[in-house]
Amino acid sequence: DTGVSQDPRHKITKRGQNVTFRCDPISEHNRLYWYRQTLGQGPEFLTYFQNEAQLEKSRLLSDRFSAERPKGSFSTLEIQRTEQGDSAMYLCASSLDPPPTGAKTFGSGTRLTVV
Amino acid sequence: QKEVEQNSGPLSVPEGAIASLNCTYSDRGSQSFFWYRQYSGKSPELIMSIYSNGDKEDGRFTAQLNKASQYVSLLIRDSQPSDSATYLCAVLHASGGSYIPTFGRGTSLIVHP
Numbered sequence: 534d535t536g537v538s539q540d541p542r543h544k545i546t547k548r549g550q551n552v553t554f555r556c557d558p559i560s561e562h563n564r565l566y567w568y569r570q571t572l573g574q575g576p577e578f579l580t581y582f583q584n585e586a587q588l589e590k591s592r593l594l595s596d597r598f599s600a601e602r603p604k605g606s607f608s609t610l611e612i613q614r615t616e617q618g619d620s621a622m623y624l625c626a627s628s629l630d631p632p633p634t635g636a637k638t639f640g641s642g643t644r645l646t647v648v
Numbered sequence: 649q650k651e652v653e654q655n656s657g658p659l660s661v662p663e664g665a666i667a668s669l670n671c672t673y674s675d676r677g678s679q680s681f682f683w684y685r686q687y688s689g690k691s692p693e694l695i696m697s698i699y700s701n702g703d704k705e706d707g708r709f710t711a712q713l714n715k716a717s718q719y720v721s722l723l724i725r726d727s728q729p730s731d732s733a734t735y736l737c738a739v740l741h742a743s744g745g746s747y748i749p750t751f752g753r754g755t756s757l758i759v760h761p
Contacts, residue, residue, distance in 0.1 A: 566749070573656070575736050575751035576692065589746045624691055635682045635740050635749040639691040 535559075537640035539625050545646045546615055553611045554643045558627030565608050566636045567600055568624040576624055576636075582608060583630070615647045650675045650741045654752035661759055667724040669755050671737030674718070680740035680747070681713055681720045686754065687733045696722060727759040 538557040546552050558565050563584050568576035579598065580590040584605035597615075602608040612619055623643045626636035651674040661667045669683075680699050684692035698704045698711040698720065710723040720739075724731055734754040740747045 568751075573753065575652075575654075575738075575753045578748055578750060581746070581748070583746075589743060589748060630747075633680055633740055633747040634697070635680060635694070635738055635747075636692075637694055639693070642691050 537625055537627050537638050539623075539640035539643050541643055542641065543644045543646075545648060548617060548647055549614055551611065551613045552615060552645065553609055554623055554625075554645075555607060555609050556625030556627075556640060557607045558625070559638055562627035562629050562638070563605070564628045564630045565602055566626045566628075567608070567610050568626065568636070570622045570624055570642075571620075579610070579623075612645075615645075617647045620645055620647045650678075650739070650743075650748075650750050652737055652739050652750050652752035654735075654737050654755045656753055656755060658756040658758050661727050661757070663727060663729060663759055663761050665727050665759075667727045667731065667757055667759070669722040669724075669735050669737075669757065671720045671722075671739075671752055672718055673720070673737075673739045673741075673750075675739065675741040676715075676718060678739045678741045681711070682738040682740070682749065683709075683711060683720075683722045684736040684738060684751075685731075685733045686736055692736055724757075727757075729759050729761055732757060732759050 566581040567579040582602040628637035683696040696711040736754040737752040
């Protein structure tokens with residue numbers, strides 16, 4: 534059990550550029566979640582996968598955000614045409630379901646700064 | 649919109665005291681409830697889960713659930729300075745056949761020596 538890995542740890546990008554983040558979950562975990570967290574707020578749900586299927590996507594999420602989990606292993610989150618409001622910590626979490634256990638193990642996150 | 653409400657604090661308690669953290673939720677159908685600890689600059693760490701009404705104890709931590717009142721709490725006994733962190737409440741609510749963990753904004757706890 535090597536934990537949940539996220540890459541990169543930090544990303545600084547210019548407004549309008551595209552960015553992609555990667556998450557490697559715990560190998561036996563079938564659920565993978567993406568969250569976004571800003572200072573003083575709790576994690577905000579973005580999307581989640583059950584194996585390779587994307588089962589839910591937040592209605593608050595614009596079309597600039599897309600996520601994939603090919604083959605049910607690692608996942609990528611892409612943000613197109615970044616805006617300053619996208620600056621946040623992007624967290625990935627994984628769990629084994631059933632039973633529903635929520636977001637059991639979080640990665641260290643990717644901190645995005647849009648300048 | 650499913651909501652999870654927490655007092656942002658900070659809650660300040662002396663070392664050795666009991667810290668009581670509270671959380672209310674809006675979705676009456678929610679079945680699973682979680683507490684996370686988040687140190688400054690770190691990611692959340694799951695510390696307790698509770699699924700049934702009543703109390704669940706794990707070491708110095710006790711989670712309490714009252715579904716009728718839509719209320720869940722976390723008690724930390726013999727608080728230590730190392731317990732100083734933000735405590736996040738999360739509720740698993742059903743959404744179109746899926747279960748989505750929804751977080752509160754967290755309560756900042758400060759344990760002073």
